[in-house]
Structures are given as C-alpha cells and as structure tokens.
Amino acid sequence: MQTDHPVFLRVRGVGRRYAGVTALAAIDADVRGGEVLAIVGENGAGKSTLLKILSGVVQPSEGTLEVADAGGALGEVELDGVRDATRAGIALVHQELNLAENLDVAGSIYLGREPSRFGLLDRRRMRDDARRWLARVGLEIDPGTLCGTLPIAQRQLVEIAKALSTESRVLILDEPTSSLTTRETDRLLEIMDELRRAGVAVVFVSHHLDEVMKIADRVIVLRDGRKTGELVRGEYDRAMIERLMVGRDIAASERREVAANAAVRLEVASLTSAHRRRRPVSFAVRAGEIVGLAGLVGAGRTEILEAIAGVTAHGGEVRLDGRALSGDASTRVRRGVAIVPEDRARNGLFLENPVAMNMSLAWIDRTSRARFVDQRGETGLVARMVARMQLRPPQPARRVQTLSGGNQQKAVIGRWLAVNPSVLLLDEPTRGVDVGARAEIHAEVRRLAEAGSAVVFASSEMEEVLLLADRIIVMHDGAIAGELAAHEATEVAIMHLATGGAAHAHQTGTHA
Amino acid sequence: MKRALGIIGIFLAILVFSIFFAENFTTGINLMQLTNRTALYSVLALGAALVIVTGGIDLSIGSVVCLAGIMTPWLLIEHEWTPWQVIPTVLAMSAFIGLCHGLLITRLKLQPFLVTLCGLLLYRGIARWMTGDQSQGFMGEYGDVRAIALAKFSIPGLTDYRLPATVIPALVLAILIGLFLSRTVWGRWLLATGRNESAARYSGVPTAWLVTGAYVACSLLAGFGGMLFIFDIGSAQPSDFGNFYELYAIAAAVLGGCSLRGGEASVVGVLFGVATLRVLQNTITLAGYSSQIEFAVVGGVLLLGVAADELIRRYAARRLERAGAAA
Numbered sequence: 001m002q003t004d005h006p007v008f009l010r011v012r013g014v015g016r017r018y019a020g021v022t023a024l025a026a027i028d029a030d031v032r033g034g035e036v037l038a039i040v041g042e043n044g045a046g047k048s049t050l051l052k053i054l055s056g057v058v059q060p061s062e063g064t065l066e067v068a069d070a071g072g073a074l075g076e077v078e079l080d081g082v083r084d085a086t087r088a089g090i091a092l093v094h095q096e097l098n099l100a101e102n103l104d105v106a107g108s109i110y111l112g113r114e115p116s117r118f119g120l121l122d123r124r125r126m127r128d129d130a131r132r133w134l135a136r137v138g139l140e141i142d143p144g145t146l147c148g149t150l151p152i153a154q155r156q157l158v159e160i161a162k163a164l165s166t167e168s169r170v171l172i173l174d175e176p177t178s179s180l181t182t183r184e185t186d187r188l189l190e191i192m193d194e195l196r197r198a199g200v201a202v203v204f205v206s207h208h209l210d211e212v213m214k215i216a217d218r219v220i221v222l223r224d225g226r227k228t229g230e231l232v233r234g235e236y237d238r239a240m241i242e243r244l245m246v247g248r249d250i251a252a253s254e255r256r257e258v259a260a261n262a263a264v265r266l267e268v269a270s271l272t273s274a275h276r277r278r279r280p281v282s283f284a285v286r287a288g289e290i291v292g293l294a295g296l297v298g299a300g301r302t303e304i305l306e307a308i309a310g311v312t313a314h315g316g317e318v319r320l321d322g323r324a325l326s327g328d329a330s331t332r333v334r335r336g337v338a339i340v341p342e343d344r345a346r347n348g349l350f351l352e353n354p355v356a357m358n359m360s361l362a363w364i365d366r367t368s369r370a371r372f373v374d375q376r377g378e379t380g381l382v383a384r385m386v387a388r389m390q391l392r393p394p395q396p397a398r399r400v401q402t403l404s405g406g407n408q409q410k411a412v413i414g415r416w417l418a419v420n421p422s423v424l425l426l427d428e429p430t431r432g433v434d435v436g437a438r439a440e441i442h443a444e445v446r447r448l449a450e451a452g453s454a455v456v457f458a459s460s461e462m463e464e465v466l467l468l469a470d471r472i473i474v475m476h477d478g479a480i481a482g483e484l485a486a487h488e489a490t491e492v493a494i495m496h497l498a499t500g501g502a503a504h505a506h507q508t509g510t511h512a
Numbered sequence: 513m514k515r516a517l518g519i520i521g522i523f524l525a526i527l528v529f530s531i532f533f534a535e536n537f538t539t540g541i542n543l544m545q546l547t548n549r550t551a552l553y554s555v556l557a558l559g560a561a562l563v564i565v566t567g568g569i570d571l572s573i574g575s576v577v578c579l580a581g582i583m584t585p586w587l588l589i590e591h592e593w594t595p596w597q598v599i600p601t602v603l604a605m606s607a608f609i610g611l612c613h614g615l616l617i618t619r620l621k622l623q624p625f626l627v628t629l630c631g632l633l634l635y636r637g638i639a640r641w642m643t644g645d646q647s648q649g650f651m652g653e654y655g656d657v658r659a660i661a662l663a664k665f666s667i668p669g670l671t672d673y674r675l676p677a678t679v680i681p682a683l684v685l686a687i688l689i690g691l692f693l694s695r696t697v698w699g700r701w702l703l704a705t706g707r708n709e710s711a712a713r714y715s716g717v718p719t720a721w722l723v724t725g726a727y728v729a730c731s732l733l734a735g736f737g738g739m740l741f742i743f744d745i746g747s748a749q750p751s752d753f754g755n756f757y758e759l760y761a762i763a764a765a766v767l768g769g770c771s772l773r774g775g776e777a778s779v780v781g782v783l784f785g786v787a788t789l790r791v792l793q794n795t796i797t798l799a800g801y802s803s804q805i806e807f808a809v810v811g812g813v814l815l816l817g818v819a820a821d822e823l824i825r826r827y828a829a830r831r832l833e834r835a836g837a838a839a
Binding site for chain 1: 695696697698700701704707708710711712713714715716717718719720775
C-alpha cells in the first residue's frame with residue numbers, strides 16, 4: 001500500500017446497527033490525501049451507511065474515526081452532525097439533489113454562509129466567487145440562474161461546486177455520475193483527478209465500474225455490510241470487483257432476434273413537443289422490439305417518452321396497433337401505455353406509502369369489483385410481482401422510502417408488470433441501480449418484450465443502450481440524428497451521431 | 513385508525529375535564545345540543561377533509577354555508593317555492609360552486625387558497641346583496657321540513673337525553689366517505705394524488721377529475737350543512753351566518769390527522785376533531801368565561817395538536833431512517 005500520501009481520515013472497526021440489524025460491520029479504511037478511493041457494492045451493501053458515518057450524518061455504533069490535525073497527527077473524533085464533519089474538512093455531495101429550486105446558483109452554493117458587507121448580503125462577491133467554483137466543475141452558467149430551471153446534470157455539478165467551495169480536504173461523492181452524460185462524466189473524472197493532484201482526498205461511490213477502473217487509486221468492495229476486499233490500482237480487473245460485489249460471476253446477456261415480420265405496435269408520426277420548439281420526430285416500434293433512445297442530456301428523449309405516455313401535451317400523432325392514441329396519461333394507461341419516469345422520487349413513487357400501494361396503483365381499477373378495491377386480489381398480485389421483480393426485502397408493507405435505489409426502481413417497473421403493457425416506456429431505467437439489480441431489470445424488460453410489448457427506453461449510458469436495445473435511435477438537439485441496428489452499433493458510432501455528426505459520415509467512422 | 517388515536521386521547525382528556533369542572537355539562541339538554549352541533553359541524557369538516565386530502569384547501573366553506581342557508585328560507589318564504597324545488601336547487605348550486613373551484617384549480621392551475629379566498633368574499637357578498645342584508649327565517653312555518661334537523665329520537669332507558677336527528681346524516685356521510693377513502697379505487701387514487709400528484713399522473717390516475725370531484729363534494733357538503741344549520745336555528749343574518757365555519761372545519765380536519773400536505777386522512781379522526789372543538793367551546797361557555805376567549809383557546813389547542821403531530825412524525829421519520837439505512 002502507498003505510504004507517501006498522508007492519511008486524512010482513518011476508519012477503525014466501524015460498524016452500525018439499526019434496531020438489531022447490522023448495516024455495517026468491522027470496516028477499516030484509510031482515506032488519504034491525493035488519492036481517489038472508490039467504494040463499490042450492490043444496493044444495500046452498506047455504502048450509504050458508510051458515507052453517512054464519514055460525513056457525520058449518522059454515528060457509528062462501534063469503532064472509531066480518526067482525523068488528521070494540521071500537523072498530520074491522527075486524533076480520534078466524534079462527528080456529531082454534518083457541521084462537525086464540515087469543520088473537520090469533510091464534505092458530502094448527496095446523490096439526491098438537495099438544491100432549493102427557488103434559489104439562484106450563487107445563493108445555493110453559499111446557502112447559510114452568505115458573504116455580507118455591513119450586514120447586507122454581498123451579492124456581487126457571492127456571484128463572483130460562485131463563478132470561480134462553477135468554473136472548476138466546467139460549468140459556464142450565470143450564477144444568477146435559478147436552480148429549478150437547470151437540467152439535472154447541471155444541478156449535480158452545482159452541488160459539487162458547492163462542496164468544493166467549503167475548502168474541504170475530504171470530498172465525498174455519493175454516485176456523482178448517476179445523472180451525468182458520458183461527456184459530463186469524463187469532465188467530472190477530470191475534476192476528480194485535478195483535486196487529487198491538489199492533495200484532496202476524494203471518496204466516491206459508483207455503480208459504474210468503468211469509471212472506478214479509470215479513476216480510483218483504491219477500491220473498497222462491500223457486500224452485506226462487510227468489506228470483502230480492498231484493491232489497489234493495477235492489481236485488479238473488472239471481473240474481480242464484480243465477483244467480490246455479488247459473490248458470483250455475472251453472465252453477459254445474449255442478443256435476441258426480433259422477427260422482421262412482427263406487427264408494428266407503436267407508431268409515432270411527426271411528434272412535436274407542445275412546450276418547446278423541436279423538429280417533428282417519427283419512428284415505429286414492432287411488437288417484441290426494444291428500441292433505445294441514445295443521445296446527450298437535453299437531446300429531447302424524455303420529451304418524446306412523456307409525449308407518447310400523454311403526460312405532456314404534444315402535436316403530431318401517436319398510434320397504438322394502428323389506432324390513434326389520444327387524451328392524457330390516464331386514458332393512455334388504460335390502452336396499455338406504461339411509463340417509468342426518469343426522476344422516480346418525483347414522478348414515480350409515493351415515498352411515504354408502502355410498496356404494495358405503489359405497485360398496485362396502476363391496476364387496482366382493473367381488479368376492482370364495482371370500483372371497490374379487491375384487497376385480497378391486490379395482496380396476492382403484489383406478492384407475485386414482488387417475487388418476480390426479486391424485490392429486497394420482499395416486504396410489501398414496507399415504506400418505499402426505506403428501499404435502496406435499485407429496489408425502488410424495481411417497484412416502479414413492477415407496477416406495470418401486472419398489466420402486460422402494449423407499450424413500455426422507460427426513461428433511464430437503471431439510473432442509480434447496482435449491477436445485480438440492473439441485470440434483473442434488463443431481464444424483466446426483455447421478458448416483457450418477448451411477451452409482445454413494444455419497448456422504448458432512453459439511457460445516457462452507452463453501455464446500457466448497447467446491451468439492451470435491438471435498435472438504437474440516436475437523438476441530437478430534439479431530432480433523430482440516425483438509427484443503428486444493435487449489431488452494427490458501437491460507442492463511437494452513437495457518439496458521433498449524438499454530438500451532431502452527419503449520418504453518412506459515421507459509417508466511415510465506425511469502420512475506421 | 514392509528515392516526516386518530518392522538519385526537520381521541522385529547523378528546524377524552526378534555527371531556528373528563530369538562531365533566532368535572534364545567535357546571536351543567538352533563539345535563540341532558542346540554543349534551544343534546546352538543547351532539548347536534550358536533551353532527552352539524554362534522555358535515556362541513558368531512559368536506560374540508562376531502563379537499564385537504566388532495567393537498568388543497570377550501571376557505572369558502574363558511575360563505576357557502578351562508579349562501580345555501582340564507583337562500584333556503586329566502587326562496588321558501590319570499591319566493592314561495594316548494595321545498596321540493598328549493599332543496600335540489602340549493603344543493604345543485606353548491607355543487608356548481610365546487611365545480612367552478614375545481615376547474616379553476618385543475619385547468620387554469622390557480623392556487624386553491626386564492627380561488628377559495630375569492631369564493632369566501634364572493635358568496636357572502638351575493639347572499640347579502642340578494643337578501644338586501646335582511647335576516648331570513650322560516651317565520652314559524654315549514655316545521656315538517658325543519659324536522660330533518662330538529663327531530664329528536666328517544667333512546668330507551670334515557671329520560672332527559674334524546675338523539676338529535678342531525679346525527680343521522682353526519683354518520684351516514686362519515687361512513688360513506690370512510691368507505692370511499694379506504695375501500696374504493698377512487699379513494700385510493702385521491703389519496704395517491706394528494707401524496708404525489710405527479711407520480712399519480714404518471715401511473716394513469718385521472719388526477720384533475722379527482723381533485724375537481726373533491727371540491728364539488730366539499731362545496732356540496734357545505735351547502736347541505738348550511739341547510740341543516742338554518743333548519744336548526746330557524747333564522748339567520750346574511751352578514752354573520754357561517755362566519756369562520758371554514759376555519760372550524762379545517763381545524764377539525766387537521767386535528768383529526770389530515771395533513772395539510774395532502775395524502776393522509778382519517779374520518780374517525782375528523783369526527784373526534786370536531787367533537788373536541790365543540791366540547792371546548794361548550795366548556796368555555798359553561799365555565800362562565802367570556803366567549804370572546806373561545807378563539808384563543810381553539811387556536812391554542814390546534815397549535816398544540818399540530819405541534820405534537822409534527823414531533824411524533826419527526827420521531828417516526830428518524831426511526832424510519834435508521835431502519836432504512838439498515839436495509
């Protein structure tokens with residue numbers, strides 16, 4: 001192990017129990033300045049708990065934390081709250097975006113520690129300083145922009161800028177790239193590298209092993225609350241991490257063939273968004289086909305999915321099995337159009353309600369008798385869907401809030417399984433979902449397609465698009481930039497189209 | 513039911529206090545009047561609860577009570593309509609008011625607070641203008657119709673307590689709304705809409721219609737309640753009839769466990785919320801305190817109730833977070 005980097009934070013035998021359940025046990029780790037430390041593990045492996053302990057959000061029930069003082073000597077500390085952690089030079093960027101939508105960017109970055117002059121808010125200094133921090137994350141936006149108007153990706157970067165602005169020695173990022181595009185991710189990795197070289201200790205959690213392999217100096221793998229391995233750069237490969245994470249090998253998926261004579265289920269003709277001026281979009285999806293919408297954030301993929309689902313108004317025509325699809329989401333759902341939204345906390349889930357209510361909402365009207373809920377039928381069907389989606393823990397009465405991201409997503413997808421949707425629309429189906437759950441979600445989507453659904457999904461992850469789609473539609477600036485069959489698609493070809501490259505040129509690009 | 517436990521506890525505490533410290537509290541006549549008033553206000557509070565479940569609010573309840581209540585004797589006496597014409601007309605008008613609120617809120621996306629605040633001013637203004645601000649009453653007539661609210665049923669074994677007829681509509685409505693919320697698809701959808709309107713929409717719930725329906729039901733119940741009130745008291749002034757009733761209704765619903773954030777309701781809780789406020793008011797009067805202090809006491813109790821609710825909620829959330837991080 002390298003010893004030339006000073007230890008900023010030492011974790012010794014740390015564990016955490018909740019009401020008798022062990023969430024984390026006997027974790028040892030050194031967080032060193034000038035290093036990037038990755039923490040990986042499946043959902044529920046204890047990553048969040050560990051991050052919360054490091055950042056003072058929760059206190060360990062066993063073990064100790066030691067923080068280096070100015071001279072580099074380690075001393076035991078108790079981090080009782082985020083404030084303590086901040087004082088110790090530790091900053092956490094949450095996975096969920098915590099920005100107040102009605103504040104501007106500068107106000108968000110300096111929330112609670114606004115610079116003032118003669119007791120008045122020094123708005124000018126705040127903005128100038130904010131601009132400097134924004135520049136460090138490659139964000140060239142006006143600090144006066146309202147956070148609520150920024151796309152998710154940019155909000156994430158603002159959060160990171162905010163964490164940087166507290167001059168912390170230890171920067172903890174919880175799944176920082178889960179909502180970023182490839183390009184933004186690359187930029188973030190560069191920023192992490194710059195910070196590392198500046199002597200900052202960077203700790204991050206990620207489900208993207210590519211990123212981990214690219215940037216991390218050390219990787220700590222967790223499974224079921226325990227450390228199953230600590231790997232040093234250059235001494236491991238991807239399969240090794242995966243084995244440590246899940247305790248088994250993950251099989252690569254096999255490619256399916258869609259019958260060329262399958263009937264067209266979904267037809268989108270000259271679709272335009274009612275809210276933004278976009279060029280009309282047309283495409284068709286056959287029964288059993290999985291179409292991936294690739295493109296950069298803001299390319300218009302979400303708008304297409306939401307228009308088809310009837311969540312937002314649109315121009316043009318959408319046809320299902322040859323018949324025009326009209327009306328709002330409630331009438332389209334009754335015709336078998338299902339949507340799994342991008343922002344599941346806001347648009348997908350009833351966080352304070354039980355899993356059962358979340359899963360049954362989409363179909364209780366169909367199983368009802370004279371509009372009275374068939375409670376026994378509901379319980380039975382929910383239990384079957386929980387089992388089919390392999391929800392963990394398999395407790396329908398549990399509040400959705402308490403589930404991990406991957407299991408929350410399974411609950412949203414499981415909602416639609418019982419209705420055998422004609423059209424399944426998924427927006428970022430595995431954002432913030434670990435490898436194991438991701439494979440299960442993909443398998444379930446394929447199963448639905450095999451049962452005859454037309455599936456359209458949008459994903460910013462190239463790997464997912466290549467893995468799941470039979471056909472790839474690449475969007476650029478609100479229009480279709482090109483189409484690729486799965487067997488001819490490569491990351492380079494998709495990227496070329498997504499960044500505005502001409503359709504004919506990509507051929508040479510692919511074969512070159 | 514679990515949500516109602518807190519308010520049932522508060523109610524029992526105040527009840528015991530009143531039994532021991534308020535003179536004449538346990539007399540038959542007082543208890544009869546208390547039951548009657550609780551039943552009447554329950555009709556309004558149940559309507560308020562339906563709107564609160566959606567995360568909205570209806571400030572116009574008192575003014576709808578006034579308009580519907582004043583119109584009833586006005587049409588019967590001054591315009592000589594028959595009861596068979598008056599009752600459907602007044603109820604239809606109330607429902608129409610709710611429909612307007614609902615459409616303004618769901619289609620024009622106006623804020624419920626503003627829409628119903630305008631309603632609060634509008635309907636009382638109409639009632640006062642329509643009647644020339646003159647007191648309206650039944651002039652001793654229509655005893656048969658007023659019996660809907662005035663009749664009393666003897667209970668075997670009790671000599672000086674008879675059950676007021678208003679209990680019947682209040683209980684029937686409570687049971688219907690309770691069943692609606694807990695057992696029907698629409699109830700499930702309404703609660704889901706209140707919890708997360710957007711997620712409900714993505715799940716295929718016709719949220720706009722449900723919210724509109726809640727406002728229709730609320731105004732309809734306010735109109736129906738207004739009629740029962742006027743049957744009960746016989747005559748009223750357009751300028752003050754129904755004043756602050758919306759606040760009593762909202763306060764009772766909130767005390768009964770309806771979160772103003774929407775998505776949560778307990779019909780049993782609402783009934784006990786109303787009963788609590790009524791017993792309080794009654795005790796203040798009986799104990800000989802000036803009735804002016806009533807608002808202060810009601811405000812204080814409401815504040816204590818919601819503060820306690822919030823503290824319990826936080827405690828539960830903390831436990832939940834611990835359980836969640838362990839998962």
